[in-house]
Amino acid sequence: MTSKIDPAAALAAVRERHPLVHNITNYVVMNVTANALLAVGAAPVMAHAAEEVEEMVGIAGALVLNIGTLSPPWIEAMFRAGRAARARGVPIVLDPVGAGATRLRTETARRLLEELRPTIVRGNASEILALTGGDFRARGVDSAHPVEMARAAAAEIARRLGVTVAVTGAVDYVTDGRRAARVANGHPLMGRITGSGCTASALTGAFAAAAEDAFAAATVALIVFGVCGERAAAGAPGPGAFQTRLLDELAGVTPAEVAAAARCEVEAL
Amino acid sequence: MTSKIDPAAALAAVRERHPLVHNITNYVVMNVTANALLAVGAAPVMAHAAEEVEEMVGIAGALVLNIGTLSPPWIEAMFRAGRAARARGVPIVLDPVGAGATRLRTETARRLLEELRPTIVRGNASEILALTGGDFRARGVDSAHPVEMARAAAAEIARRLGVTVAVTGAVDYVTDGRRAARVANGHPLMGRITGSGCTASALTGAFAAAAEDAFAAATVALIVFGVCGERAAAGAPGPGAFQTRLLDELAGVTPAEVAAAARCEVEAL
Amino acid sequence: MTSKIDPAAALAAVRERHPLVHNITNYVVMNVTANALLAVGAAPVMAHAAEEVEEMVGIAGALVLNIGTLSPPWIEAMFRAGRAARARGVPIVLDPVGAGATRLRTETARRLLEELRPTIVRGNASEILALTGGDFRARGVDSAHPVEMARAAAAEIARRLGVTVAVTGAVDYVTDGRRAARVANGHPLMGRITGSGCTASALTGAFAAAAEDAFAAATVALIVFGVCGERAAAGAPGPGAFQTRLLDELAGVTPAEVAAAARCEVEAL
Numbered sequence A, B, C: 001m002t003s004k005i006d007p008a009a010a011l012a013a014v015r016e017r018h019p020l021v022h023n024i025t026n027y028v029v030m031n032v033t034a035n036a037l038l039a040v041g042a043a044p045v046m047a048h049a050a051e052e053v054e055e056m057v058g059i060a061g062a063l064v065l066n067i068g069t070l071s072p073p074w075i076e077a078m079f080r081a082g083r084a085a086r087a088r089g090v091p092i093v094l095d096p097v098g099a100g101a102t103r104l105r106t107e108t109a110r111r112l113l114e115e116l117r118p119t120i121v122r123g124n125a126s127e128i129l130a131l132t133g134g135d136f137r138a139r140g141v142d143s144a145h146p147v148e149m150a151r152a153a154a155a156e157i158a159r160r161l162g163v164t165v166a167v168t169g170a171v172d173y174v175t176d177g178r179r180a181a182r183v184a185n186g187h188p189l190m191g192r193i194t195g196s197g198c199t200a201s202a203l204t205g206a207f208a209a210a211a212e213d214a215f216a217a218a219t220v221a222l223i224v225f226g227v228c229g230e231r232a233a234a235g236a237p238g239p240g241a242f243q244t245r246l247l248d249e250l251a252g253v254t255p256a257e258v259a260a261a262a263r264c265e266v267e268a269l
Helices: A007-017 A030-040 A053-058 A072-088 A103-116 A125-130 A146-161 A188-192 A196-209 A214-233 A239-252 A255-261 B007-017 B030-040 B053-058 B072-088 B103-116 B125-130 B146-161 B188-192 B196-209 B214-233 B239-252 B255-261 C007-017 C030-040 C053-058 C072-088 C103-116 C125-130 C146-161 C188-192 C196-209 C214-233 C239-252 C255-261
Strands: A020-024 A043-046 A062-066 A092-095 A120-124 A164-168 A172-175 A179-183 A264-268 B020-024 B043-046 B062-066 B092-095 B120-124 B164-168 B172-175 B179-183 B264-268 C020-024 C043-046 C062-066 C092-095 C120-124 C164-168 C172-175 C179-183 C264-268
Touching (some): A007 A196, A007 A214, A007 A255, A020 A030, A020 A053, A020 A072, A020 A196, A030 A043, A030 A239, A030 B239, A062 A072, A062 A196, A072 A092, A072 A103, A092 A196, A103 A125, A103 A146, A120 A125, A120 A196, A120 A214, A146 A172, A164 A196, A164 A214, A172 A214, A179 A214, A188 A239, A214 A239, A239 B239, A239 C030, A239 C239, B007 B030, B007 B196, B007 B214, B007 B255, B020 B030, B020 B053, B020 B072, B020 B196, B030 B043, B030 B239, B030 C239, B053 B072, B062 B072, B072 B103, B092 B196, B103 B146, B120 B125, B120 B196, B120 B214, B125 B146, B125 B164, B146 B172, B164 B196, B164 B214, B172 B214, B179 B214, B188 B239, B214 B255, B214 B264, B239 C239, C007 C196, C007 C214, C020 C030, C020 C072, C020 C196, C030 C196, C030 C239, C053 C072, C062 C196, C072 C103, C092 C103, C092 C196, C103 C125, C103 C146, C120 C125, C120 C214, C125 C146, C125 C164, C146 C164, C146 C172, C164 C196, C164 C214, C172 C214, C179 C214, C188 C214, C214 C239, C214 C255
Parallel strands (some): A020 A043, A020 A062, A062 A092, A092 A120, A120 A164, B020 B062, B062 B092, B092 B120, B120 B164, C020 C043, C092 C120
Antiparallel strands (some): A164 A172, A172 A179, A179 A264, B164 B172, B172 B179, B179 B264, C164 C172, C172 C179, C179 C264
16 A cells, blocks of 8 residues: 555545544543534534444544543443444544553553554554553663654554554654654644644544545644644744634645645655 | 514623523533623523532523533433423523434433423524424425425424524524514624534523513524624634634624624514 | 742742642633643643542642532542542642532532642632631621621631632632732633633642642732733733633743732731
């Protein structure tokens, strides 16, 4: 499979198809991720009741599972929705928010990963490392650099489970185990508002719903989000204005502007 | 009963009386609807525990029930609060978010409608149609146009249950079964932020708390919201700035400005 | 103990140490309080599951308990987290949102106060009065002025339980029973956005995590927040723009600017 990373075409596809993205996500970011999805051209729906998630995912183009404010009924709903999504071929994006911070988060994230085999996993370096079970270092990765370790972990997870893994940070890293993309778009202000990572995951859901190739979907989502972050940051006096401008950019940036600003390199592993 | 649609007087009344609006609403919009209520001059409270909703509604001027992120404990709380509101003469606004999308939502919305007979129901065309039980087409409405069908359904619901029904869209339609108002205010950017419909419902609660006539309250709420949407959209570069300006307009628009910009026609049915 | 109220040094300390603040708070304000904490330089985490709160508070610099959208599982989580915080010496901030409005809120707030003896309690006048059990008037405070009554109640609670109590309003009042600070910073627009009080409590958590003296922490938090409110309000056309600017100010105000704008008087009681 060749890697076709075409953020302009992908953005145009999202805006044309308006994919419905079903989110089972955390309370903190529900509003901002819904607005980001609307801005980019997708249609968000939030639904978490065990009684309705299977039905809801059946009309969705993608399912986003985010464990940021976890509790047992929500975990059950994530598994129900995830199994229904798998059965129907609906792509799943997993955001393991806070994996590594508590056992509940680490174990839930690992179970969701192993049992659902989501299409795409997106987390920061420490979250991705936490997915590997702690025995990762023992397997011979000789690095004190957590970002490098997380990237190696991502490739291992990708190969073992057949999923795409994105490790976001100053430079985002996306891999399906055979290919790796490095996305150098973005801005430090993205780390000064809550829910930047969660928004990246939600947008990844929109692009996964509108594309065939998970590796390309995850990569273009991070390019589009990073470019919009750069554009929103230009002249923003602080995180409040930045957050407002970010929605404006997600709605207003053109495919050609994204393509021109993209800083992405792809390599075979 | 004659229809007295006076948005200027109604807005002045809300700002003078600061009605307390008790919301049992969805997680996505809690913050924005609370801010919209504060901006327009009302006082919001969110409370959903079965242990306190009856007490809370007893000090409120209106109750808003919104099923956007439903789960069984919240459904129970909605019925408890709704029965207490009815017993005390507190107006109820029902927002059947997503009715038609899942059985849980459709059935809960219908049960809330039939058992509580809320003062006002506000939804989009597909949500209002979903309230009619699917046998609406069979009853002789011969139209392929969903907006026209939803308006006919609204009039039927209004007559059968003695409630006011608002079908919002490019042109909003409000009916109590005897009268119908068409409100042509609003702007497409309102559909590009999450919670516009939910905000319309919350504001309807504020106006219902400050007015006698439910038909007039629902109509003026949609006029005020629509006028503020138009004003906020003027010059807004995108949905982020629009959302910010919408709160500024709800707080700053004068009754005279609303009256001058209102585009509303009322007819007898 | 002398009172050392140094908002500039305190703000610098928060920005240098980036304390992790664990919030068990209400749905309405989760996003805005997380953003305010990030803006001021702290690191927010929201976690409410009984299964993880003890572990989460173990890595936190402060715990903020806010009862704004209470339900029984959340109450249990607050007690679990609070006991773990006490055992580990993690400062606790209690925000008794809506105490006095319903029995559930009043009783829960009192139990949290009496059983956890939080480091700092922050509420408005009626909430603080509601904590005193209603028999406060009987104990000889002869005043019809609710603010004066609330301040007297705050001093009583502070002395009896060894906690610091902040009564916020047009002039904020902070007392540990031996000292009292009056903070005259702030702006009326802070009352026109939802979650201002909750944000004050969250910021108090950040300052408590970075300081030794609870009285000083509560006082400087209110100074910083009030100064930022004043700066954000300057030229803001309404509450929407104000809310955006408030985050920009929390992120951008310098310690020297805070010190120059602080209006605070401290007295021995």
